[in-house]
Amino acid sequence: MEASAGDVTVRGTRSVVSLPGGELEMVLGVEAGVDDALTRGVPSEILAAQERVAMRRSTRVDPDARAGDDVVAIGDDGSALVLRPL
Numbered sequence: 001m002e003a004s005a006g007d008v009t010v011r012g013t014r015s016v017v018s019l020p021g022g023e024l025e026m027v028l029g030v031e032a033g034v035d036d037a038l039t040r041g042v043p044s045e046i047l048a049a050q051e052r053v054a055m056r057r058s059t060r061v062d063p064d065a066r067a068g069d070d071v072v073a074i075g076d077d078g079s080a081l082v083l084r085p086l
Helices: 031-042 043-058
Strands: 002-005 008-019 022-031 065-067 070-074 079-085
Touching: 002 043, 002 070, 008 031, 008 070, 022 031, 031 043, 065 079
Parallel strands: none
Antiparallel strands: 002 008, 008 022, 022 079, 065 070, 070 079
């Protein structure tokens, strides 16, 4: 599953939870560039992709990207969580 919010694309596992008043979609995975590097399996590429994610996070005023009602939390290692009301 791939989810995009703002300038972040996350690949991972999707779950939908029913809550009072609606549903919440959750995608737990990794940032797409880190996922590509992991797929290639070259350690130097994986570290470079994780460094790009960490640098992008360090240049933001708020490290958690917001895109409308979507919330994206991303770690320095490329791990990511997208929350989206449905």
